[in-house]
Amino acid sequence: MNKFDDLEIFARVVACGSLSAAGRELGLSPAVVSKRLRRLEERIGTRLIQRTTRQISLTEAGQGYHERIVAVLAGIEEAEAFVTRRSQQARGLLKISAPTSFGRMHIAPHLKAFMGANPDLSVNLVLSDRFVDIVADGFDVAIRIGELSDSSLVARTLAPVRRILCATPGYIEAHSMPQSIDDLDHHVCLPPHNNDPWKLEGPDGPLLYRPAGPLATNSSEVIRECVIAGLGIALRSTWDISEELESGRLVPVLPAYRGSRNVAVHAVYASRRFLPTKVRVFVDYMSELFGPRPYWEK
Secondary structure, three states: OOHHHHHHHHHHHHHHOOHHHHHHHHOOOHHHHHHHHHHHHHHHOOOOEEEOOOOEEEOHHHHHHHHHHHHHHHHHHHHHHHHHHHHHOOOEEEEEEEOHHHHHHHHHHHHHHHHHHOOOEEEEEEEOOOOOOOOOOOOOEEEEEEOOOOOOOEEEEEEEOOEEEEEOHHHHHHHOOOOOHHHHHHOOEOOOOOOOOEEEEEOOEEEEEOOOOOOOOOOHHHHHHHHHHOOOEEEEEHHHHHHHHHHOOOEEEOOOOEEOOOOEEEEEEOOOOOOOHHHHHHHHHHHHHHOOOOHHHO
């Protein structure tokens, strides 16, 4: 126990009118309460309370001391309450990094509700397909889509990602529907913007297929627009093309194959310890918004 504990014991004894009553409220025995009071009096060098077997009374010094320490204890309680309220409320600037297409389609439309629920919070949403260093670049949280490798960062999965091969009905009508992976060699396949191979899972397990098409770009949105325009076959996430699938502008190709199930939408931040409230409320909001079966799959 420290000196502030002694002050609280003294104030509680005065309020209760006896050592035993104060002890019951504090969960201490009367002997411990008496010992703490004696230690307080020895430290300040004066008697504060006159004790009898039935009651206590404040000395003149005790009366003045009590008036002053009550104000001190009230100030400490108010300060702790202020800090607790601040720690429970999201405030300040929240800097978020997100992939361009996903941020535009699935974060920006929901910021109004999020910011309305957190009026003391400002948001800086930076959209980029560059893999940012969230610590060096000063981000509070990053939204990343993919298979996360081991890292010192903390990652929380927000939603699964389902990726399918797709094309327009017009393209299929002109070039026929592929019946096997080998048939893709005779089709126009649109490589990803990062030129990675397609990581697929099929009836015989995982496989890699490297599409070789006439288009090269550094933009995932260009690939999206080109497959919708009927240029060829692409591997796209359903969060990206759900409306086109629902309307029939795109149709699945080789439905027995899909992208790796290890790909997901993640929120990545620096540390789990002392997680700022502004980060926690944003990640919780996104997790509840998307969930294990996100709205674009419904």
